[in-house]
Structures are given as structure tokens and as C-alpha cells.
Amino acid sequence: MKPELMKRMVKGPDGVEFEVEPMRDYYCDAPPTVQHGAYIKIVEDFFNWARSQSLWILGFGTGCGAIEMRPLMTPRFDAYRYGIQWRPTPRQANLLVISGYLSVKTLKRAIRAYEQMQNPKYVVGLGSCTINGGMYWDSYNTIKCLDQYLPVDLYITGCMPRPEALLAGFEDLKKLIRAGQAEGANQYAERFDWYKANQKQVIHDWDMPDYNW
Amino acid sequence: MQFEWIKIPYALLTLFIVVNYGMLLGAFIQKIGARVGRRRGVPIWQNYADLVKNFGLRTSITHGVMFYLGPVFRLTGGIGLLLFVPTIYGSEMFSNLSFAGDLILALYFVFFGTLGMALGAGESGHPHAAIGISRGLSQVTAAELPLALAVFSVALQYQTLSITDIVSAQQGGVLHWTLFTNPLAVAAAMLSFLGSMMRPPFDVVLAPQEIPIGPPTEYHSSYLALMQTNRAIFPVAKIVVYMNLFFGGAASWPVFFLKVFLIYMVSVFVGVAFPRFRVEQSIRWFLVWAVPLGILSILLA
Amino acid sequence: MDMRALYDRLKALYPLGELTEQRANLAFVTLPAEYLRPALLHLRDLEGYRHLVLLTAVDWLEDGLFQLTYLLCNRSRNCDIGLRVMLPREGATMASSHDIWPTAAVYQRELREMFGIDFPDSPGVDEEFILEGWNDIPPYRRDFDTLKYANDSFAQRAGRETRDPETHMKQQLYPDRD
Numbered sequence: 001m002k003p004e005l006m007k008r009m010v011k012g013p014d015g016v017e018f019e020v021e022p023m024r025d026y027y028c029d030a031p032p033t034v035q036h037g038a039y040i041k042i043v044e045d046f047f048n049w050a051r052s053q054s055l056w057i058l059g060f061g062t063g064c065g066a067i068e069m070r071p072l073m074t075p076r077f078d079a080y081r082y083g084i085q086w087r088p089t090p091r092q093a094n095l096l097v098i099s100g101y102l103s104v105k106t107l108k109r110a111i112r113a114y115e116q117m118q119n120p121k122y123v124v125g126l127g128s129c130t131i132n133g134g135m136y137w138d139s140y141n142t143i144k145c146l147d148q149y150l151p152v153d154l155y156i157t158g159c160m161p162r163p164e165a166l167l168a169g170f171e172d173l174k175k176l177i178r179a180g181q182a183e184g185a186n187q188y189a190e191r192f193d194w195y196k197a198n199q200k201q202v203i204h205d206w207d208m209p210d211y212n213w
Numbered sequence: 214m215q216f217e218w219i220k221i222p223y224a225l226l227t228l229f230i231v232v233n234y235g236m237l238l239g240a241f242i243q244k245i246g247a248r249v250g251r252r253r254g255v256p257i258w259q260n261y262a263d264l265v266k267n268f269g270l271r272t273s274i275t276h277g278v279m280f281y282l283g284p285v286f287r288l289t290g291g292i293g294l295l296l297f298v299p300t301i302y303g304s305e306m307f308s309n310l311s312f313a314g315d316l317i318l319a320l321y322f323v324f325f326g327t328l329g330m331a332l333g334a335g336e337s338g339h340p341h342a343a344i345g346i347s348r349g350l351s352q353v354t355a356a357e358l359p360l361a362l363a364v365f366s367v368a369l370q371y372q373t374l375s376i377t378d379i380v381s382a383q384q385g386g387v388l389h390w391t392l393f394t395n396p397l398a399v400a401a402a403m404l405s406f407l408g409s410m411m412r413p414p415f416d417v418v419l420a421p422q423e424i425p426i427g428p429p430t431e432y433h434s435s436y437l438a439l440m441q442t443n444r445a446i447f448p449v450a451k452i453v454v455y456m457n458l459f460f461g462g463a464a465s466w467p468v469f470f471l472k473v474f475l476i477y478m479v480s481v482f483v484g485v486a487f488p489r490f491r492v493e494q495s496i497r498w499f500l501v502w503a504v505p506l507g508i509l510s511i512l513l514a
Numbered sequence: 515m516d517m518r519a520l521y522d523r524l525k526a527l528y529p530l531g532e533l534t535e536q537r538a539n540l541a542f543v544t545l546p547a548e549y550l551r552p553a554l555l556h557l558r559d560l561e562g563y564r565h566l567v568l569l570t571a572v573d574w575l576e577d578g579l580f581q582l583t584y585l586l587c588n589r590s591r592n593c594d595i596g597l598r599v600m601l602p603r604e605g606a607t608m609a610s611s612h613d614i615w616p617t618a619a620v621y622q623r624e625l626r627e628m629f630g631i632d633f634p635d636s637p638g639v640d641e642e643f644i645l646e647g648w649n650d651i652p653p654y655r656r657d658f659d660t661l662k663y664a665n666d667s668f669a670q671r672a673g674r675e676t677r678d679p680e681t682h683m684k685q686q687l688y689p690d691r692d
Contacts, residue, residue: 028274035271047269053262075251083259088425089341091433094266105646118433119272132671138661140653141645144668202667205647 058093063100101129151184235445283333290326295450337431345427356408362507363402380462397510412484539593569621
């Protein structure tokens, strides 16, 4: 573990000494819980409609696929007209696009970003690399099946998928959301131990809390 | 003064109209910006979907009391600004809570939301939020200076601090507007207007491409929904103040909608044509161009 | 020839190997490890090769050697020279040159992590560079079996097919030709 993550005594600028434990002080370590939707079906359907019409993508390009997301903002593809926007912070985003290969090191960051997003949240795996490793199938530091580590709602195949394929994929995701089938955050909460075990199997230096809000 | 209870539903009605107008206007402005870039842009009801989505998030986390209060303060700033200013001139129904000294109060409310936001975002503990706050406060302060000068100039000109009196002094034809009777003050105020609308070139504080989104970095779900509502109300409320002070006010809702839209378009035109300023550049710009205009207008008044 | 003249000047000072001329303005030369540092300083200060373009390694597994290549560039005359140093593979260690070019420290950190070549006294050389929590032999060594490691460490999805691109496209596009 890195020295800055160790529990230690710190002397503040006012001369007062206090104890700092970065692994506990800055995070909530309560595991995620399964969240109900609204109890009245028509309200939940209305929320689902709004969710599907307001997909806020976390701007986190994990691999080469991130280059295919940029054209979506341009006049030629203009994803904004489908209610798709990019947000710079995981707190406000509700869609995490794993764009291409995910190395073990990036997986760690992706998990943290995913866990900071609020329920309901969706994951889209983009490109062959997220499905079976793609051309990195024998690489020593990229994961091969994304759904072992994060609950994936939708895969978009291709190496790389064109922006049109992405738009089609997002439209499919909207159908899933409207049908109430995109409950990845609840799956993650239900099978939390399984996901954590898988994550810890590949991330050897696990130097973060199990659940970092 | 006798308080009349009927004012409460009237005020709520004003608020309802302004919120919806602000939401549609926001999306419409976004669409105009998109058309300039040859895009189609968001659907006109996008802001409603975003609002319901944020409200419908199932989990949310807090960082403390001020974190709760930040968006509340911000919304209070927007609503307060709207309600203490006569929205429709001459209408008993939509004059709301305006009173003799409301000009000073309006100036205060313009700043109130920003301060509340600073406290709330500061408690989130996120370094990006802190950077965003310091940028935002310095820029808003610099932009507020010419506005304050222009407002004092107008108050001197009409010898009153009541917005209703200022509006009534401007009735009787376009040439009676402050725009023509005191052009220097209006020029200074309009330059300040550019700075406070959070549109380019002065949007470095909130722009998603900069230090991630600035003060609201940590805000999500219902907090963000509150702030979005304020994003709909606040520009309109602010434009109402400008409209009343400088552009003759509005005597009916259609005139109101038209004038607010046209005044908003000033910042949009500037925004789509010019790239973004850094904070120190924008402060220098306000001090060099806007503040002297404001001082001059006071000296001449 | 430019590079040849440079080679002759260096040859008078250091025991150099053969000169490999890749292009008119790119050549490689091998020299013993202990002469590398004076040669680098000589090239930098007297011959105008001020820019360290890259520092990389090759694993000659069969010969039991690591080859380090220091590629230097002379901007004003637009020519590059590569200095090669052969190290024994077992316990490979090389003197650090971060004080000649600060950027070398980063390359040395990478070589330490990816090949296991040690550069004592190089700043931060023992810190993790790209890999986090690596628990096997350095992955760029040729005796590291990357497929076996991938199969052991990561869950593979069943049903993956591998085709030779050439034969597959031939079957797809021209099935009747042989």
C-alpha cells in the first residue's frame, strides 16, 4: 500500500496534531443496497421514460474506443438530439461507457467511477475488447469479459463500432430502460460479493475501500 | 401596510409561468447554439426530461448541512429576485412583493445565490468545486461592479429606489426608455449582463470542458434538480430586472416573453461568436471596459 | 560520409564495434557498458547530439543478453546515432544516465518494470511505473508466457474463434479459387 494511504498522525497548519486514516476518512464503506423503484407503476414508467430520454454519459475514455464517441458530438452525428449528453463528473452521469479495452489499472478507476454514480446507472461495453478481449485476448494486462467485473446492460460490437452503431446501441439501451430491464445497479448490489471477488482476483494491489462512494 | 393573502397564489402563478418559460427558453437557446454549429440540438422538452431524471434518481449522498442548503440558497436567490421585482408593470396580479426600496434588495439577491452555492459546494470537499468557487466568485464580483454602478446611476436619474417608479417613468414611447435617456448606464449594465449569464465568453466557471463543471461537481439527483430549476428561473428573473430598469418593463405577458427573449439573445449572440475567456482575462475585461462606463454614467447623471 | 567520419572520431577514443548504417543520417554502433557514459557525454557536449530520443531494450533470450539502445539526435544536422550496450541477462544492471538527460529516469523506470533491468540510483526506479500490483516476472521478457498468464488470470469468454485472416478472406471472397 502506498504510504499516503497509511493511517498516520498529521500536524495541521495551526499546530494541532490529528490522526488521518485515508482509507476510512474519505469514503463511505457501506455496501450498496437494492433500491426499489417508485411503488406506483405509472410513476416508475414515467421516471424510466425520463431516464431513457436523458442519458448523461460519464466522459471517461478507457481505451481507443473513446475516439469513436467524439464524433457523436459533432454536427454529423449530433447525439444531443437523442437526449444524450456528456457530463464530466460521475455524480451527475448515469451511463458509463467502457470504450474499448480495459487494462487492469484502468479497471480500478472504472470501478471507482461506477460506484460513485447514483442508482439507477447503466454500463455499455463498446467494442470487441469488452466482450472477449478482442485483439487483446492474450494480453497480460487487459480484462477479457467486462461483465465479470461490472454489470453490463448492453454490448456494442465492432472493432471499432462506427458512431452509427453507437447511436443504434444507445437507442436499444433506451428500449431496455423504458421496459424497466436496465437494473444493473441493483444486480451489482445483489451480487456484490461475486463482483468484488472477481475484481479482487485481477486487481492485486487493492488499495481502496470495498465500496467507495 | 396590509398584507393581502391573495398575493401568495399570484406569486405561485408567476413562478409557474416563469419556470416553464425558463425551461423552454433554455432548451431553445441551446438549439440556437446548436444550429450555429450546424447541429439539430436537444429536443425542446429536454430540460423537463433531465429534471425528472434527476429527481427520479433512487440514491443520493450528502456531505453535510451546507451541502443541502447550497442549492436551496441558490433557488432562493432566483425566486427572491423574481418575486421582489414587479414582473408585469401595472398588473396588481403580477407585481408580487415589490415595494419602495426593492432595487437594493434585487441587487442583493443577484449575489445571494452565488454565495449560498459557494458555501454548499465548499462543503462537498471536492478540490474542483473549490477551484470553481474561487473562479466564480471573482468573476461574478467583477461583473457585478458595473451593474451596481449602472443601477446607482439609474436611481440618481429617476431619484427613486423603487423599480415600479422607474418603470412608470419610462412609459410613453420607446424614446423614454433608459436605453435612450441614459445610454452609458445601459451599456455598462449590458456588459455586466454578459458576464453573469454563464454563457461564453464568460462561462469558464461552469463549462464542462474546464475544471470538471466547477462548483456543482459533487451535486447530483434532487440537489441538481433544484439547481436546474434555478438555472431556469434565475436568468429570466435577472432579465426582468434589466427589462424594468432599462427597457421600459413589460405591460403584458406577450411583451414580457418577447423582451426577455430578445435581451437573452444579446448574450447568446456574443456567446456563439466569441471564444471563452480565462478568469483573469474576464476580470480585466470588466475592469477596463465596463467599470469606466459605469463611473462615467454616474458622473453625468 | 558524415556518420562514418563521426564513427572514426569516436573509434579513436573508445573500443567500438561495427558501424551499422541504416540510412545516410541514422547509424548504430555497439560498445562496452563501461564506455557508454563517456561516449554519451562526448556525443552530447562535443558532437551536438543533445537530444535523447529514446532508451529501449531488446531481449536476446537465446544469447542470454539484454541489448540497451540509446538513440541520440543531432537536431542541427538532422542525424541520429544509436549506441547499443549488451548486458548479461542474469542480474542485468546498468549505470544510470538520468544526470545526463533527466528524461532517462522515466525510461529507466519503465525498463526496470518491463524487463527487470536495474539502474541503481535512478530516481524512483523501484516505484511502479505502469503496472500496478504486478506479481510475475517482468512481462516484456521473452520467457514470460503472456497467453498462459492471460488464461490463468482472466476469465475468458467461451466460443471465441480465431481465423487466419488470409485464408478466411480467400474463402469468403473467392471460394472457387484455390
